[in-house]
Amino acid sequence: MSVPGYALRIAVSDLRRVAHRCPDVQQQLFNYIHALLVQNAQTTLCSARHSLEERLSRWLLLAADRLDDRVIPVTHDMLSVILGVRRASITTTLATLERSGGLVRQRGGINLCDHAALERRTCECYQIIASEYGYLTRSGLHQYRLSADNAVMRACRYCF
Numbered sequence: 361m362s363v364p365g366y367a368l369r370i371a372v373s374d375l376r377r378v379a380h381r382c383p384d385v386q387q388q389l390f391n392y393i394h395a396l397l398v399q400n401a402q403t404t405l406c407s408a409r410h411s412l413e414e415r416l417s418r419w420l421l422l423a424a425d426r427l428d429d430r431v432i433p434v435t436h437d438m439l440s441v442i443l444g445v446r447r448a449s450i451t452t453t454l455a456t457l458e459r460s461g462g463l464v465r466q467r468g469g470i471n472l473c474d475h476a477a478l479e480r481r482t483c484e485c486y487q488i489i490a491s492e493y494g495y496l497t498r499s500g501l502h503q504y505r506l507s508a509d510n511a512v513m514r515a516c517r518y519c520f
Contacts, residue, residue, distance in 0.1 A: 362442065363423065363433050388496070395492040406485040407444070412453050415443055417482035420463065422489060424472050433469045457481060 361367060370378075379386040399422075406415055419442065423432045436454070440447040454470070457463050462478035464471040472478060479486065 362438065363427065365427070391496055395489075395496055398492045399489045402485050402488050406483060410483045410485065412443065412445055412449055413456060413481055414483040414485075416450065416453050417457065417462070417478050418486040418489070419443065420470060420472060421475070421478055421482060421486050424475070425490060425493065430472045430475075431466070431469050432472065435468060 379389060420432060436447050436450045439450045454465055458465055460477055460481060462474050462481060464473050
């Protein structure tokens with residue numbers, strides 16, 4: 361995980377059993393793998409073809425989409441490692457994006473205050489990747505939100 365948060369895990373044997381019993385779960389896993397492969401391929405192409413401003417905007421928008429939050433808890437150092445550039449370049453580019461009105465830099469995080477303004481600064485790669493993940497939610501992928509104090513997961517009666 362690139363940012364602090366919560367994740368779920370499942371033993372491989374349990375996942376195989378559920379996927380075998382529930383073809384819909386297996387299909388959703390395949391759809392997710394497809395979206396992830398599209399993201400990886402598009403990110404590689406983006407890194408070779410587009411400016412840092414476009415790549416940084418893409419990363420921030422995708423992170424906000426995955427987190428379903430406007431505030432992304434990430435540092436300039438983390439972004440420099442993720443995007444493979446010098447930290448000073450991240451700071452300069454974030455300042456440019458802040459002047460455009462797309463975001464506000466905060467200590468230990470970035471607040472995306474205008475999603476549309478940031479979208480105008482990114483390349484087409486964001487839309488390509490976002491549409492693949494959008495397909496997942498339109499095709500029935502369930503999204504679960506867990507509060508910090510929720511220690512119990514309820515099993516799907518259909519699958520178990």
